[in-house]
Structure formats: structure tokens, C-alpha cells
Amino acid sequence: MLVGAFACAHTPQLLARPSTEDRDLVLRVHAAFARVKRRLETLRADAIAIVAGDHVEAFFLDAVPALAVYVGAECSGTFGRYRYRFPIHEPLARAIVEQGVERGFDLFYTQHAPLDYAFYVPLHFTMPEPAVPIVPLHVNVYLPPQPTPRRCYEWGRALGEILRARPERVVLMASGGMSHFPGTDRYASPEFEYDRRLLDALKAGHGRELAAITGEELDKMGNVELRTWTTLLGAVGEGKADVYCYEPSWHHGNAVVEWPV
Amino acid sequence: MTDQPHYRFPPASAYRLNRCLFALKSDDAFRARFLKDARATMSELELDADDAAAVVRGDRDALLARGAHPYLVFMADLRLRMEREPVSFEFF
Numbered sequence: 400m401l402v403g404a405f406a407c408a409h410t411p412q413l414l415a416r417p418s419t420e421d422r423d424l425v426l427r428v429h430a431a432f433a434r435v436k437r438r439l440e441t442l443r444a445d446a447i448a449i450v451a452g453d454h455v456e457a458f459f460l461d462a463v464p465a466l467a468v469y470v471g472a473e474c475s476g477t478f479g480r481y482r483y484r485f486p487i488h489e490p491l492a493r494a495i496v497e498q499g500v501e502r503g504f505d506l507f508y509t510q511h512a513p514l515d516y517a518f519y520v521p522l523h524f525t526m527p528e529p530a531v532p533i534v535p536l537h538v539n540v541y542l543p544p545q546p547t548p549r550r551c552y553e554w555g556r557a558l559g560e561i562l563r564a565r566p567e568r569v570v571l572m573a574s575g576g577m578s579h580f581p582g583t584d585r586y587a588s589p590e591f592e593y594d595r596r597l598l599d600a601l602k603a604g605h606g607r608e609l610a611a612i613t614g615e616e617l618d619k620m621g622n623v624e625l626r627t628w629t630t631l632l633g634a635v636g637e638g639k640a641d642v643y644c645y646e647p648s649w650h651h652g653n654a655v656v657e658w659p660v
Numbered sequence: 661m662t663d664q665p666h667y668r669f670p671p672a673s674a675y676r677l678n679r680c681l682f683a684l685k686s687d688d689a690f691r692a693r694f695l696k697d698a699r700a701t702m703s704e705l706e707l708d709a710d711d712a713a714a715v716v717r718g719d720r721d722a723l724l725a726r727g728a729h730p731y732l733v734f735m736a737d738l739r740l741r742m743e744r745e746p747v748s749f750e751f752f
Contacts, residue, residue: 415742454731454735455682455685455686455729455731455732456685456686459678459679459682460670460675460678460679477688479739479742513686541667541729541731542667542670542729543664543667543668543669544669580666581730581731581734581735582729582730582731582732582733582734582735583666583730585666586734614664615664618664618665618666618667619664619665619666621666623666623667
């Protein structure tokens with residue numbers, strides 16, 4: 400069953416706090432992550448299905464999947480001195496890939512691919528105690544052509560149905576967003592007003608509207624990663640978002656959000 | 661889908677260049693060799709002379725003009741700076 404749904408920023412500066420960051424802002428985002436962690440403990444999650452966009456870490460130009468599921472026994476990744484290893488909830492992962500394919504989604508799967516920081520930055524801060532296994536779900540956000548937001552929403556709707564029919568208590572987490580432009584001339588000028596309008600729509604329960612946004616608009620607004628949220632929104636439907644925080648830094652709109660399921 | 665101003669389809673002509681930036685970003689051993697002898701690692705990946713020169717200079721504009729993916733340029737540079745100036749990063 401699906402017991403919770405959250406979106407979490409994953410900017411690596413939240414982890415490896417360089418001197419460029421506003422310390423108080425970072426700590427406020429950490430406090431929102433701590434709330435998510437307590438919620439996961441209250442919800443007694445058995446597994447976290449985490450939707451994130453690989454930052455060209457597992458999937459380089461040799462093979463570019465639109466949607467992928469990690470179905471190995473475990474997964475691991477490193478960023479500088481940070482090293483992470485998580486067990487994968489294999490029966491759940493296998494059910495997602497098998498039933499996803501059955502429902503018409505031509506999913507890529509991997510039993511051995513590096514885990515990107517987009518997965519482990521939120522898990523670093525929100526993993527409940529005792530820890531639970533995960534299922535990493537990749538959505539291509541950085542290597543055009545990316546899946547359309549509409550396709551992500553449809554995949555999310557199927558994913559939600561699959562999770563609701565499972566015996567485990569599953570939390571769905573979307574990692575990423577909001578506006579940021581890494582590597583471009585826009586890095587220091589994200590579209591914070593666009594983010595705020597999106598959050599207002601989500602607070603009003605209008606998540607479905609995100610499925611109609613074009614890929615071009617997401618790129619222009621620094622929100623290519625919003626596809627992970629759109630996937631989650633397909634699963635949670637029209638519930639009203641509870642925004643734990645929206646913290647715009649000099650380069651990134653950091654949001655932490657929960658939806659009712 | 662064709663008119664994305666920030667992240668564009670990576671041209672096939674830039675495959676080796678992007679592979680080099682990917683290695684600087686994600687391959688610790690390669691990054692260490694690069695920091696020791698940048699030019700030697702360029703020949704290791706069979707980069708052409710202009711691509712190699714842009715990587716060694718860390719010339720972002722030249723790299724982008726040659727088809728490098730902006731995110732790879734960004735993170736390869738960040739990972740190199742993390743190695744060169746570890747004290748500016750506060751770990752916890």
C-alpha cells in the first residue's frame with residue numbers, strides 16, 4: 400500500500416556545505432528533512448520508492464533510458480568522501496518493473512548501476528530509524544529528449560496503482576527541484592516566482608496541471624527535474640500539498656513537500 | 661522539444677569530449693591522474709587537440725561551444741575544485 404508521498408530537494412550543497420552557502424538556509428532545509436524523517440517513522444514505512452533523475456552518473460550517453468528501475472540486491476554511490484549503500488526491496492522493485500511493463504511502460508532495468516546523489520542526498524537526511532530498503536526509480540531529466548511531463552504523470556499513475564496493491568507499506572519520494580540551472584549562464588538567477596506559482600497550484604490540489612507543462616517550459620524555467628514530482632503527482636492525484644519549506648538560495652529553489660495519499 | 665535553451669541534445673561529435681567530462685566527474689582514479697598530468701590523460705581518451713586544450717584550460721565557454729553538456733562541465737569543474745581546495749568545503 401502507499402502510505403506517504405514527499406518531494407525533497409537534493410542539491411549536494413545541502414550535504415557538502417561549501418562556504419558559498421547560507422548556513423541558516425541550509426539548516427532550515429535540514430529541519431524540514433528532519434520532519435520528513437519523523438513522518439516516515441510514524442508511517443512505519445517498509446520501503447521507500449524514490450523517483451530521481453540520474454545526473455549522468457549511472458547512465459551516460461552509451462545508453463540513455465527514459466525510465467529505469469533498479470532491481471539489484473543493493474545499490475551504492477559516492478560523492479567525494481560521502482559513500483552510501485542501500486539494500487533494494489527486491490520483491491517490490493521486481494513487481495514495479497514487471498507490472499509496469501505489463502501496463503505498457505517499456506521500462507529499462509538495471510541490477511548494477513551506480514546510485515546518483517539525487518537519490519542519496521534526500522535519503523541521507525530522511526532515512527527512518529531503523530533504516531528501510533529502497534527502490535530507486537530513474538526518470539531522465541538531463542539528456543534530451545526527456546520523457547514528456549504527461550508521460551511522467553501517466554507512469555506515476557500506473558506506479559501508484561502498483562504500489563497501492565502491494566502488501567508492503569511504501570512511501571513514495573520524489574527527489575529534485577525546484578528551479579536551478581547548473582552549468583548554464585542562469586546558474587545564479589533561478590525562476591523563484593515560477594516555483595512559487597507551482598507551489599500555490601500544488602497547495603490548492605491542482606497537481607494534474609503539472610502534466611500539461613511542456614518540456615520546453617521546464618527547461619526555460621530551470622525545472623527539468625520537476626518530472627520526478629510529476630511522476631509522484633500521477634500517483635497521489637489531487638491531494639493538497641503541505642509545503643514544509645521553500646528556501647530559495649542563490650542558485651536553487653529548495654522545497655520539501657508532503658502530499659496526502 | 662527542439663527548442664530547449666539550456667540543455668540540448670548532445671551532438672555525436674562531442675561524444676569523446678562528454679566522455680572525458682563524465683570521467684572527470686565520476687571516475688576518481690581518472691580525476692587523480694588528470695590532476696597529476698592533465699595532458700597525458702587527454703591522449704588516454706583520444707581527445708582531439710582543441711577539445712583537449714579546452715578541458716585542460718577549464719574553458720567553459722569553449723567546452724559548451726564544442727558541444728559539451730552544461731551539467732557535465734559544471735560538475736567536472738566542481739569535483740576538480742573539491743580536490744584542489746578541500747578546505748573550502750565543510751563536511752559533517
